[in-house]
Amino acid sequence: MQRLSKQCLSIIQTRPQNSHKGTFGRTVLVGGNAQFGGAIMMSAEACVNAGSGLTTVMTDPSNHPALHARMPEAMTVDWNDKELCDSVLDSADVILIGPGLGEDKKSQDLLSYIFQKQKEDQLLVIDGSAITLFAKGNEQLPYPTQTIFTPHQMEWQRLSGVKIADQTEENNQKEQKKLQATIVLKSHHTEIYSNQGRFQNPLGNPGMATGGTGDTLAGIISGFLAQFPDTVDATNAAVYLHSYIADQLAHDNYVVLPTKISQALPYWMKKFEH
Numbered sequence: 260m261q262r263l264s265k266q267c268l269s270i271i272q273t274r275p276q277n278s279h280k281g282t283f284g285r286t287v288l289v290g291g292n293a294q295f296g297g298a299i300m301m302s303a304e305a306c307v308n309a310g311s312g313l314t315t316v317m318t319d320p321s322n323h324p325a326l327h328a329r330m331p332e333a334m335t336v337d338w339n340d341k342e343l344c345d346s347v348l349d350s351a352d353v354i355l356i357g358p359g360l361g362e363d364k365k366s367q368d369l370l371s372y373i374f375q376k377q378k379e380d381q382l383l384v385i386d387g388s389a390i391t392l393f394a395k396g397n398e399q400l401p402y403p404t405q406t407i408f409t410p411h412q413m414e415w416q417r418l419s420g421v422k423i424a425d426q427t428e429e430n431n432q433k434e435q436k437k438l439q440a441t442i443v444l445k446s447h448h449t450e451i452y453s454n455q456g457r458f459q460n461p462l463g464n465p466g467m468a469t470g471g472t473g474d475t476l477a478g479i480i481s482g483f484l485a486q487f488p489d490t491v492d493a494t495n496a497a498v499y500l501h502s503y504i505a506d507q508l509a510h511d512n513y514v515v516l517p518t519k520i521s522q523a524l525p526y527w528m529k530k531f532e533h
């Protein structure tokens with residue numbers, strides 16, 4: 260397994276003068292039921308700060324005022340308004356589904372709807388409850404090689420059937436090959452399994468063990484996929500930078516708040532700009 264290094268951040272290039280919002284991608288984030296609105300808000304804060312050109316959040320309407328108050332850069336769509344959802348999804352480059360989605364019938368219907376809408380040139384990131392729902396269901400991935408799962412170890416156990424204690428490189432790689440999707444297996448030493456190779460993140464700290472850190476990573480991955488052409492390079496860079504920033508924050512903070520990682524993204528991306 261290849262250890263990630265600062266080298267993976269070389270994809271963060273100086274932006275061309277001749278550019279506009281669309282140059283840096285359109286991302287649609289789907290999640291945040293009434294109970295877990297914070298999850299999709301953290302994904303949105305991460306995605307915007309990661310540099311996504313346009314970020315739209317498809318979520319329960321109860322979250323709209325709070326999201327506008329916290330992150331006016333993100334646009335909101337009521338996930339019950341199918342006509343508006345159709346048009347927003349049609350122009351997306353990257354779709355993220357799962358943070359705070361929940362696991363009830365409505366959540367399942369939303370996952371099925373996204374599967375119906377995904378086009379072959381769109382990337383789909385599946386996180387949180389959407390992993391659990393997919394694992395329980397019997398739907399097929401529309402475009403496996405256009406899909407990135409971001410499970411923690413229990414979500415991976417549900418998806419792969421491999422118990423946490425048996426999640427070895429060999430077993431994980433075998434299951435990734437079956438799925439053909441890219442897998443970001445999150446833990447205290449996160450690993451990335453893909454058709455282009457296997458990578459390990461050497462960074463991270465226990466201050467990250469708090470709700471929202473994974474929602475935040477999903478937002479950074481989505482924002483990087485919207486900007487940078489290679490899926491695995493963008494995913495590796497997102498995983499590495501997410502932990503790098505958390506490690507900087509951990510010098511002076513006992514717990515690393517996920518939103519502080521997001522707020523520090525523009526500063527560190529400028530530092531690493533090539």
Ligand SMILES: NC(=O)C1=CN([C@@H]2O[C@H](COP(=O)(O)OP(=O)(O)OC[C@H]3O[C@@H](n4cnc5c(N)ncnc54)[C@H](OP(=O)(O)O)[C@@H]3O)[C@@H](O)[C@H]2O)[C@@H](O)CC1
Nearest residue numbers: 295296297298357358359360361387388411412413470471
């Ligand atoms: N502010 C918000 O709105 C937030 C909303 N959130 C949203 O909540 C939704 C559910 O996501 P989830 O991860 O919290 O719950 P679930 O998938 O049931 O897994 C937990 C179970 O698995 C077990 N477990 C064993 N190993 C584990 C491991 N390595 N990592 C993690 N768990 C591990 C664990 O065992 P235990 O800790 O009890 O020993 C427990 O029994 C999802 O949509 C997410 O986006 C959260 O992001 C938080 C902030």
Ligand SMILES: Nc1ncnc2c1ncn2[C@@H]1O[C@H](COP(=O)(O)OP(=O)(O)O)[C@@H](O)[C@H]1O
Nearest residue numbers: 445446447463464465467468470471472473474
């Ligand atoms: N002890 C730890 N050391 C390093 N990273 C950790 C540690 N504990 C959790 N993390 C990181 O925090 C995130 C947890 O993801 P997840 O459980 O999905 O969080 P969320 O509550 O946002 O859903 C992952 O990126 C994981 O790598």
Ligand SMILES: [Mg+2]
Nearest residue numbers: 387411473474
């Ligand atoms: Mg999670």
